[in-house]
Amino acid sequence: MIRENSLYGPLDDVAADAGHLEHPPRVGFFTDTSVCIGCKACEVACKEWNLVPDDGFDLLGMSYDNSGMLGANTWRHVAFVEQDIPLGGQRTGIAELPTGPSGTPVMTEVVAARLRHAERGGSELGTNPLEVHEPPQDLGMPSFSRPGDDGADGHGAEGRTDFRWLMESDVCKHCTHAGCLDVCPTGALFRTEFGTVVVQQDICNGCGYCVSGCPYGVIDRSPLDGRAHKCTLCYDRLHDGLEPACAKACPTDSIQFGELDELRERANRRVATLHDRGVTEARLYGEDPDDGVGGTGAFFLLLDEPEVYGLPPDPVVPTRDAPAMWRAAGIAAAAFLTAAVGSFLGSRR
């Protein structure tokens, strides 16, 4: 029985919608990237607690990010973004130095070239980049004259003038409308009483529908057992009244765990505070119940567009169109039936 908004749109009580008649309040994460120091304690704490295996010892060259992305063996992932633009409320002394152009585009290109050549790890639908052993194609280093060569000023208009380094700890979003869960044919994925989404590996048959069902590319099949794995929001710890391991380990409270309603209020206050302090880039991502997944259980305060962090700008749960598709299919079926019946009726004539 499908209630209104069970598949798309705002939904006040996800746990009840999943059949939990009495349940605790919905919980989640508010990850405030404005205080993230990129220590990766969340990644380590997550793996320690959940016994997640290592994900390979590959130097990726994406700044300090060597985990690459979320996957079967990485349930927390810290993104590092180097940009040659300023951060609100921050001053760097770079503008007055004898610099040439930014190296960031070259770094990005080298990494992108390697990713294009990288084998796919995990399942064929997974997205683990591996080390490329042959050197990447020559992309050409920036051809600028050496700084200091061009007159007393030392740097021309092309010199880099600013810098910022963004860090963000990514995690499963525990969507209000979870694509992975809705497409799972075995019931391995389920909605917990806390409103979170968890995989049961002993039921998972490794079909991989969930991998394509997730609009964020979070869930992945493990190359070790072929089954789907992702963040459980430490379901076992929640049962014992503990906060998830990553939030517990976070030294600066960048990862905050709590009741979702309270976290949303806190996040809105935080954005206002940052705007007051001149950090005008601050914006929330995933807290809006009207978005394509009905709002996420784990949402973020970002300092740039989501794409910059490797997040989809406008994620939509694949089941959004399911009712319409079923309706269309129903109409089509009815039309066929009518036509068929009509043909019989017609032949009688």
Add this chain to the structure above:
Amino acid sequence: MHSDCIVIMGSNMAEAHPVGFQWVIEAKERGAKVFHVDPRFTRTSALAHHYVPLRVGSDIAFLGGVINYILAGEHDFREYVLPYTNASFLIREEFRDTEDLDGLFSGYDPATASYDQSSWHYESSGPVLPANLRPWAEEKEQASPDQHGSGGPKLDGVAGSIPSDPTLQHPRCVYQILKRHFSRYTPEMVEQICGTPREQFLAVCEALVENSGRERTAAFVYSVGWTQHTVGAQYIRAASIIQLLLGNIGRPGGGILALRGHASIQGSTDVPTLFNLLPGYLVMPSAASHPDLATYTSTICGKEQKGFWCHADAYLVSLLKEYWGDAATPENDFCYDYLPRITGDHGTYRTVLDMVDGKVFGYFLLGQNPAVGSAHGRIQRLGMANLDWLVVRDLTMIESASFWKDAPEVETGEIVPERCRTEVFFFPAAAHTEKDGTFTQTQRMLQWRDKAVDPIADQRSELWFFYHLGRRLRERLAGSTDERDRPLLDLAWDYEVHGDPGDEEPSADHVLRRINGYDLTTGRVVDGYTDLKADGSTSCGCWIYSGVYAGGVNQARRRKPRFEQDIYALEWGWTWPMNRRILYNRASADPAGRPWSERKALVWWDPERGRWTGYDVPDFEPTKPPDYVPPGPTKGPDALHGDDPFIMQADGKGWLFSPRGLVDGPLPTHYEPHESPVRNALYVQQGDPTRKVYGRPDNPSNPSPPEPNVDVFPYVFTASRLTEHHTAGGMSRTLPYLSELQPALTVEVSPELAAERGLEHLGWAHVITSRTAVEARVMVTDRLAPLRVGGRLVHQIWMPYHWGPTGLVRGDVFNDLLGITLDANVFIQESKVATCDIRPGPRPRGPALLDYVAGYRERAGITAATGAVVCTTCGVKHIEQEVRR
């Protein structure tokens, strides 16, 4: 957390101290301005309000510039400076400043590269003799400034009144000397030396001044980025001068926060592992200067001086009673003669060179991996390969235990495993979760931890190892009549133990009680160091830790959550001394004993109760009123006035000028690093004129101006840590969850340098010095930028130092690039800055590597004398005599 402005300099706090950094974030949320001054944009910079670049090794020029800014604009907190510092004291007429002698102070002796410090003294009665009985040069050879530890050096004739000029106008008063000394450290000069744009530098000055005074306080934070230099101690001195001038010492939100290198390294200096110290910063006796106990104590406190160091006799006698128990009696000087004596430089680097020279036979390594983690890794390994025996205790099989088969020297043929003579004994160690004990963290806080699980198999605690080592040695020597065995046989080796006979675990709790100390007449633990006596009626293993078991309670085990007590959380753990959280906190009140402001109140005089009170434990005699003046001539604590907040100092004052105690000068002075591509822009003298060099062929230096061929090594490099790894990697390269986060040794370069040298992102490159070449993967990043220094462009290179030849992720040893040159004050190595070349591609392998590096040395014209002319104009080469085997 209470700071209004935090300047992080010489520290990558967010990466190396991420847990402590939460308080910087907290202060920032409360409105504090956060600055990060660093050669490289790091994860700390990413969270700062303002990142300020500077050239590595130029910090004194920067800090001196701040001092000049404060003095030139008279921005000092005069009401604090006058009563609490030595600003008004007059210095002797003979004193000459670096301004007069082109980079040298008066008293320099070129032959020994050391100073006669007598002309730096206050203008007061009596001649000034070297510390102890030895010549001044020996102070340098024993790193004496290190021995002044938790207080200051001995100073005679300062208990009474010292000639002074409270108007601060006298040309020989400290304030005016300071002003002259730093007058050329202008923003323009800072820009020229540090490469820091003027506006950026001035922003730091302005913020510091705006956030200091009655209502506000500013803090400095540093780590080994400040200490690991030939002038490291003077970096911290420079910050001390700023903080004293601005009135930021002893006050909430002020101070200079030293972040230690790793867990409990503070503890290992308090109960020391250093060759020249006994527990609690008591001087290790010297053969020449400390023949007996009476002489020893007289060298720590002068005849007429103030302060608690004058009770050193009580601290030392109690220590001897703890060591030798009943055998220590007044008749035998409490076994004072059982203490070892030092005769010169026995520091870790001297010891390693002596190993190479065949003078050392055995070596204990406990929680240390010098094959990877110490400067000049090559010499560390070659030294260890020339021992009879080596004992390594560690959690994993580290490179210092396996070097004989996997060192880079095996590849070059310098170490042949079959012929390596060293016998290595590896003992697996218990981890901190597997044993009871304390950690002493960076704020001097002892925190007790209970054992969580039993160690498995042969893994044993450090306590177990030493207890049984001592027990077995004593069993072997039992019945010996040899006089030299007495110290071992007379030891009070009677710790409480539990567990199976023969495999007993000593009680860490009992050891802590013994460290705290006992009243031997009653058998009860003492409540603090003021209970200690010099008559042998008390024992105490470390006087500054006395009080950790006050009232018979393990104070370090207190874990009352901060939410259940006030903001200073005095019931969490225990901080030495006497659980004081902020040292010298008498200075948080004005001379009359009132808080400087309501906002910055910490401790104050309560006239009704007649005692000091407040949020912290007062770091002052509790009932001595603020207007107290001693009635007549006296010494020690009795001589301290009511407005002498610096109770460990000989004159009770904060030292803007050090009348003695530092072997390289009374004031910080900008010297270029031992290896630098540029000439000193301020003085003829290039580097620190007292720096400790070991001029020998196996410890070559790259040339620095005015020496020729500087361009062979045109770049500056520095090294530090990554959050993801732990020091020499023994505790991180062996763990998959950490190894995967930073899987490879990298070298970070700016896009400009990458273009100049043809380096590609993620490609290979190798860094070359006169010691060796090290290869790494290239990271081209905007986080590094070239600087303009003295009209030329200086490129800086950065590498992490965690990699070695074993573990899950492996790489070359960064420390092989470094030579050994030390800060003469404390014998720390200059490992934060050196010069190098960088080339694309991997380094040569095998013996070809040796030829390759030799080619560089040849082109640079390097001999043992390169870098060994420590005084630029004196012409004396400090070369070691060739040692014949």
